[in-house]
Amino acid sequence: MNRFLLLLISVFFVFSTISAKQIKILAIGNSFSDDAIEHYLHGLVEAAGDEIIIGNMYIGGSGLDLHYNNSVNNSASYSYRKIVNGVKTTTEAQTLSKAITDEAWDYISLQQVSQNSGLYATYFPYLTNLTTYVKGLATNPQMKFVLHSTWAYQHNSTHAGFANYGNNQTTMFNSIIDASFRAATTAEIDIVIPAGTAIQNGRTSTIGDNFCRDGYHLELTYGRYTASCAWFEKLFEKSVIGNTYIPASMSPFQAAVAQHAAHNAVEKPQEITSLANLKEDDVETVPFTTKINISFASTSQTGNWNLIGDFNQNTEKKNLRDIDGNFTDVSLWITKRFTHINSNGPTNTTTEMNMPTEVTRESYYGNTQLWMNLIVPKSEFKYTSLDVTAKYDLAFFGSRMSAGDNRETYYKVSGNTGSDTIMYLNASDNTNKIVKATNISPNSNGEIYIEVGPGPNNNNSYGFYYITATTLSVASTSGTNNIADKKSTHIYPNPFNNQFNIYVDQSASLIKITDIDGRVVYTLDNPQKNQWHTISTAHINSGIYIIQSGENKTIAIKK
Numbered sequence: 001m002n003r004f005l006l007l008l009i010s011v012f013f014v015f016s017t018i019s020a021k022q023i024k025i026l027a028i029g030n031s032f033s034d035d036a037i038e039h040y041l042h043g044l045v046e047a048a049g050d051e052i053i054i055g056n057m058y059i060g061g062s063g064l065d066l067h068y069n070n071s072v073n074n075s076a077s078y079s080y081r082k083i084v085n086g087v088k089t090t091t092e093a094q095t096l097s098k099a100i101t102d103e104a105w106d107y108i109s110l111q112q113v114s115q116n117s118g119l120y121a122t123y124f125p126y127l128t129n130l131t132t133y134v135k136g137l138a139t140n141p142q143m144k145f146v147l148h149s150t151w152a153y154q155h156n157s158t159h160a161g162f163a164n165y166g167n168n169q170t171t172m173f174n175s176i177i178d179a180s181f182r183a184a185t186t187a188e189i190d191i192v193i194p195a196g197t198a199i200q201n202g203r204t205s206t207i208g209d210n211f212c213r214d215g216y217h218l219e220l221t222y223g224r225y226t227a228s229c230a231w232f233e234k235l236f237e238k239s240v241i242g243n244t245y246i247p248a249s250m251s252p253f254q255a256a257v258a259q260h261a262a263h264n265a266v267e268k269p270q271e272i273t274s275l276a277n278l279k280e281d282d283v284e285t286v287p288f289t290t291k292i293n294i295s296f297a298s299t300s301q302t303g304n305w306n307l308i309g310d311f312n313q314n315t316e317k318k319n320l321r322d323i324d325g326n327f328t329d330v331s332l333w334i335t336k337r338f339t340h341i342n343s344n345g346p347t348n349t350t351t352e353m354n355m356p357t358e359v360t361r362e363s364y365y366g367n368t369q370l371w372m373n374l375i376v377p378k379s380e381f382k383y384t385s386l387d388v389t390a391k392y393d394l395a396f397f398g399s400r401m402s403a404g405d406n407r408e409t410y411y412k413v414s415g416n417t418g419s420d421t422i423m424y425l426n427a428s429d430n431t432n433k434i435v436k437a438t439n440i441s442p443n444s445n446g447e448i449y450i451e452v453g454p455g456p457n458n459n460n461s462y463g464f465y466y467i468t469a470t471t472l473s474v475a476s477t478s479g480t481n482n483i484a485d486k487k488s489t490h491i492y493p494n495p496f497n498n499q500f501n502i503y504v505d506q507s508a509s510l511i512k513i514t515d516i517d518g519r520v521v522y523t524l525d526n527p528q529k530n531q532w533h534t535i536s537t538a539h540i541n542s543g544i545y546i547i548q549s550g551e552n553k554t555i556a557i558k559k
Contacts, residue, residue: 021236025146026055026099027109028130030062032150034081035218036195036227040247042086044232047245054083057099063113064126071096071133097137104140107191107235111148112183114216115161117196118152118175123183131187144190149180149269151196151227156312157215158373169209173200177270191234194269198230199223201261205275207254213310214340220309221247222254229262239263249307251319251327253280285319285493286501286532288328288387291473292320293353297341297362305356305469311338311364329385330472335449336380338364338467339372345399345468350432353397359469363398363427368454368463377463378453383472386442388416391475394437394450396425398466403428408455409465413437415448424455427466439475448472491547495557498538500547504529508550511535516544 023045027033033056045052058079059066070077080094082102100108110130116122131145152172153162165172176196184192199211199218211223218224225247233240241263246255257278264273295305304323308315315334319327345361366376386392396411407428413421423435442448450470454463491502502511504527511533513522521540527533527549540558547554 021050022052023050023107023235024053024055024103024105024140025107025109025235026057026103026105027111027148028057028067028096028099028134029109029111029148030058030113031060031217032114033109033111033148034058035224036148036193037231038081038083038088039220040225040228040245041231042083043245043247044228044240044243045236046086047243048232048236048238050236052083053103054081055099055103055105056081057094057096061113063116064110064123064130067096067110068126068129068133071130096133100134100137101139105138105143106140107144107146108134108138109146109148109193110189111150112180114150114153115159115164117150118165118172118179120179120182123179124186127183127187127189131189145188146191146193147180147184147187147189148193149176149196151199151211151218152176154212154215154312155209157212159216162215173272181270192269193231193234194265195227195230197265197269197272198226198258198262201264201273201275202226202257204272205257205261205278206280207257210310210315215312220307221249222258223309225250225255226258226261229258230265233262233266248321248325251280253278253319280318285329286322286326288322288330289474291323291471292328292330293323294320294332294470294472295355295359296338296364296467296469297359305359306332308332308334308364310334311340313337331384332381333384334379334381336378336451337376338379338452339366339374339376341365342400342466344401346401346429346431348431349397349399351397351434353395353434353469353471355397355469360397360399363400363466363468365400365464365466366453367465369461371462371464378451379467380449380451382447382449383442384445384447386446386448388442388444388446391439391441392448393473393475394440394448395434395471396423396436396467397430397434397469398425398427399430399468400427400464400466401429403460406457406459407464407466408458409467410451410453410455411435411437411467412451412453413440413448414443414451416441416443424457426455426457491554491556495559496537497559499534499536500556501532501534502547502549503532503552504549505552508552510549512548513537513540514546514548516546521545 037054074095076093076095078094080091080099082089152169155169202211203209211219213219229240241259293305295307306320308317318331320330342365343362345363347357349355349360366379368377398409408426411423421437425435452467454465491500511524511527514520542558545556547556
């Protein structure tokens with residue numbers, strides 16, 4: 001029997017190994033291929049039980065003409081990023097020939113630079129010349145060519161190349177679809193990855209036109225994830241909907257939008273599919289009672305820090321995670337834009353905020369004199385969905401290394417306090433100083449506003465000011481730091497699916513769930529008092545129930 005069982009296990013293992021798809025993909029691209037394949041594609045593939053080796057020959061801002069010239073001259077001008085088993089290594093000063101012969105690639109991808117991606121004439125003769133060059137070096141006789149069809153810019157993008165399309169997103173999207181699919185046919189490309197269509201689909205959801213972080217590069221979490229979903233589904237020929245790989249920095253709703261956007265793009269690559277009917281009901285949140293960490297960096301999410309990812313006005317980061325990784329109802333809105341992202345921050349800091357290098361090395365900044373064709377004399381963001389009866393503490397850090405002048409920044413915190421709290425911090429070469437505002441009450445809408453600008457001692461000729469990171473925590477003096485005082489939050493979420501959370505106060509000797517006919521479907525005797533309990537309801541049918549804990553009774557709905 002044991003020998004037979006061992007044989008069955010061996011056969012199952014061999015079958016599973018054979019059925020798993022293994023793909024090797026090399027992109028010859030730029031920052032758009034970085035956005036699309038370097039960050040989340042491997043996770044999606046691994047979650048589906050498949051395997052992938054990813055290569056990216058990277059030169060920022062490079063187009064087909066530059067890649068072709070580099071092939072002719074065998075230029076060692078690429079950063080070769082390679083991801084094997086989820087681990088990325090980077091080798092500088094590499095040639096195309098070296099990368100093409102490094103693996104027996106199943107797919108080799110090409111793409112046009114973004115500002116020319118909707119201009120058909122710019123693809124030739126470079127696209128056909130490159131395919132001829134690659135064919136001559138590829139070691140896999142079954143290798144197929146991929147064309148990466150990229151995305152249109154955000155509607156308010158300041159990219160100079162947006163003028164090619166009259167600064168109109170719809171015009172740019174339609175032009176990209178026309179040019180990329182026609183070019184693929186002309187150059188006999190095997191596969192077109194409709195990443196741009198996926199992004200455009202996502203923009204029809206309630207997330208809106210917030211899939212870019214600077215007007216043209218993708219937002220760092222759901223933006224990049226959406227493009228990766230399109231690559232996954234097209235290459236592996238499996239629906240991405242329901243894929244279990246969801247980065248910790250994303251909400252379930254954002255993942256659902258991304259997966260549906262990509263799936264519909266693969267199904268209908270040359271037309272937009274509306275996702276307006278997707279709702280956010282599946283995001284389960286907890287009351288905010290601890291601390292929220294905010295990073296204004298452009299790098300990937302790290303640890304328990306929420307990455308904002310976009311410095312433009314109307315950027316919203318919903319359902320911020322607390323330091324325990326739970327989604328909360330608290331959101332952050334950028335109400336007045338920053339200019340851009342600065343990457344000259346410190347790699348090591350010594351403050352009570354305990355910031356990792358991924359957070360401290362980048363910051364958002366603004367300027368009072370013309371810089372990058374912009375003047376942004378002050379910036380502003382706000383927290384929303386705060387408890388109006390609670391008080392909050394906020395801490396701020398800003399830094400710009402090797403500055404040499406005074407880049408004092410003010411942080412003005414406004415809530416319902418009757419007066420603003422203003423703090424000043426010199427961001428020049430700062431590694432160990434923060435400023436704090438304490439016991440701030442939100443306004444009547446549950447909001448706290450933070451304005452950022454240059455301080456009175458700032459003598460930089462452009463008036464540069466910075467914010468690198470901030471934290472929001474419930475003040476120890478807050479009257480509602482004990483959430484039990486709030487009868488309105490006796491249970492959450494409501495409606496619920498397979499579980500809900502219930503607060504047990506001193507009056508409770510049991511938790512009881514009764515259906516509308518009076519039948520008791522669940523009881524828990526002597527629950528621990530003055531704390532939240534998570535109740536599994538997987539065994540309960542959908543319907544209306546009365547949930548009782550002590551003196552509290554709540555009508556709740558199981559979806």
